[in-house]
Amino acid sequence: MTRKVDVAILGSGSAGVTAMTSLLRAGKSVVLINSGPEGTTCARVGCMPSKALIEAANVYHEKTRMEMLGLNGAEGLSVDGQAVMGRVRALRDFLVNRFITGYHQKIDDSQFIAGHGRIVAPDCVEVNGERIQAGVIIIATGSSPILPPAFRALGDALLTTDTLFEEPDLPKSLAVVGLGAIGCEIGLAMARLGVEVHGFDAAPVVAGIKDPVIAEKVLELFGKEMEITTGTAVEPRLEADGRVTIEAGDRSVTVDRVLASIGRRPNITDLGLENLGVELDARGMPPFDPETLQIGDLPVYIVGDANGVRPLLHDSIEEGKIAVANILAGHPVPFRRRVPLAIAFTGPQVVAVGAQLDKLDPETIAIGTGAAMNNGRSHVRAETEGLVRLYADKASGRVLGAALAIGDAEHLGHWLALAIERGLSVAECLAAPYYHPVLEETLQMALQDCLTHCEGTLPFPPGLTPA
Incomplete structure (x- = not known):
């Protein structure tokens, strides 16, 4: 037919x-x-x-x-x-x-x-x-989900995001293999709910972070809530009692369940x-x-x-x-894609927006940093851990990208995505309104710091626009 x-x-x-x-x-x-x-x-x-x-x-x-x-x-x-x-x-x-x-x-x-x-x-x-x-x-x-043969052999002890949410209860202990955005999200959530969590990744960083300063901060913060091992391969082994032993370099742990979040x-x-x-x-x-x-x-x-x-x-x-x-x-029409925006809903949230540091020329960019420790609203909330790192073209001042690890980074990331989409400069971003006290003032700090590394001078203090 x-x-x-x-x-x-x-x-x-x-x-x-x-x-x-x-x-x-x-x-x-x-x-x-x-x-x-x-x-x-x-x-x-x-x-x-x-x-x-x-x-x-x-x-x-x-x-x-x-x-x-x-x-x-x-x-x-x-x-x-x-x-x-x-x-x-x-x-x-x-x-x-x-x-x-x-x-x-x-x-x-x-x-x-x-x-x-x-x-x-x-x-x-x-x-x-x-x-x-x-x-x-x-x-x-x-x-x-990507599942190498060694993981497929784990039987009922193996979880993926395709099966995790069918579990009737939380496990007592969990190994998360693969600490990209999904692995970090699930691992931290489980840890905060009282599960003993051990995270592993063959890469030296987690959540795919390209900025070494942000990567170091994230490892420090996430490591307070779950045991993390990076930069080494993992070998899982099913035990007779149905539990799983994970060997990673000189580290060995035995857990009730393994979440494979190696990718899709x-x-x-x-x-x-x-x-x-x-x-x-x-x-x-x-x-x-x-x-x-x-x-x-x-x-x-x-x-x-x-x-x-x-x-x-x-x-x-x-x-x-x-x-x-x-x-x-009726014929091919190329479309310009939106500014890349990636968000890990962790604690703190991790965001990458626009061009990332590994793709930028260090000789032609200016980098600005803002810290939650210097933000009044963060102190009010008792959440003073977190960083914003902003990248701009040194000559033109145009904002190119950013990496963030800070509370409510999802909102700051959207703000920056719009700025990059519009081709705004650091000075133009500083001309936007910043209420006090708000978390956006941390972004304002990063912009001000970035501006000091850009070329040229402004006729007026940054943030002022003549009427």
């Missing part, structure tokens, strides 16, 4: 659903093909259930500040692990139903197919024995990419233009986690829109 549609979409996550919504609105005939559980990675196993866990951990952790603020009785607080995990799942299910499954129920049955779609030609997909002739194919198949890889195996007629790289990835998301010159687009470039929900939504814009235009 064969049917014809304007567009066939493989994958019903953020990118795929966004593309389908836009295409249907434009009057195109579309079929959405999905294998496995419905729901975007973010809502189902990623950012949303993890944030629910983090919220519980942060609220409980507030007891550590209460005595300093003159509030007594915090020692009576306790953690109900089953209730915590139950709320995480309930919120997860609500969000998946609201944003994904609920959407599927609104579309015509002929527009959604549950099954594994496979490309048989650049204009044809096969699913459940049916061939679908498509004017355009969008690959939006998402990603899956695009779901591109067995998609029939070899039938596109383009050369695949060593990972099996076809060549594509990151500004149009088109594979070669074919009527095929690869978006979201499936291309592995920016595996974040908001970027996946944007990429779904880019693919649709190209389809509707």
Whole structure:
């Protein structure tokens, strides 16, 4: 059997659903093909259930500040692990139903197919024995956790973010292998909820930080809440009692569960990419233009986690829109991507925005630092650990990027992303209003420090604009 549609979409996550919504609105005939559980990675196993866990951990952790603020009785607080995990799942299910499954129920049955779609030609997909002739194919198949064989051998003791939130209770002890943003978030949340946590990463830094000053501060702060070992490979071994021993250099620990957060890889195996007629790289990835998301010159687009470039929900939504814009235009249209913004919802939060230090020429940039220790609001909150490091072009003063490890860094990061997007200079950023006392004054300090290292002089004190 064969049917014809304007567009066939493989994958019903953020990118795929966004593309389908836009295409249907434009009057195109579309079929959405999905294998496995419905729901975007973010809502189902990623950012949303993890944030629910983090919220519980942060609220409980507030007891550590209460005595300093003159509030007594915090020692009576306790953690109900089953209730915590139950709320995480309930919120997860609500969000998946609201944003994904609920959407599927609104579309015509002929527009959604549950099954594994496979490309048989650049204009044809096969699913459940049916061939679908498509004017355009969008690959939006998402990603899956990376699991080396040694970890797969751990059986029920192994957790990934795909399985962690199904646990009925919190473990007594946990090894987190892979301390990127996700590993740090989960590790710190578990530690704050009373779990004994040991973190490991083969890299010398955590959370992917490129600024050595920020990296050192983060290791210091995170190390107060969980044991951290970096710069060495990990060897897991399943014990007879079902627990796991982790060997890392000269360190050995035995834990109840292991969370593998080594990374995720695009779901591109067995998609029939070899039938596109383009050369695949060593990972099996076809060549594509990151500004149009088109594979070669074919009527095929690869978006979201499936291309592995920016595996974040908001970027996946944007990429779904880019693919649709190209389809509707009828020819490739390159789109400038938004300023890179990465946030780890840790304590303190870690943010990278714009260009990072490893990609900048140290001879041509000015660096400014702001410390929470010098911020009045941080002292009021009894949270004086944290840094802001700002990078600007030394000659023009234009803000290029920043790395932050400080409370509420998510908001400062968005402020900086907008400044970089608008091409603002350090002096122009200082002309913005800064109320007192607010955390944004730490950013103001970093800007003022950065300005002293920029070339040229201002006719007026920084922050003043003639009427």
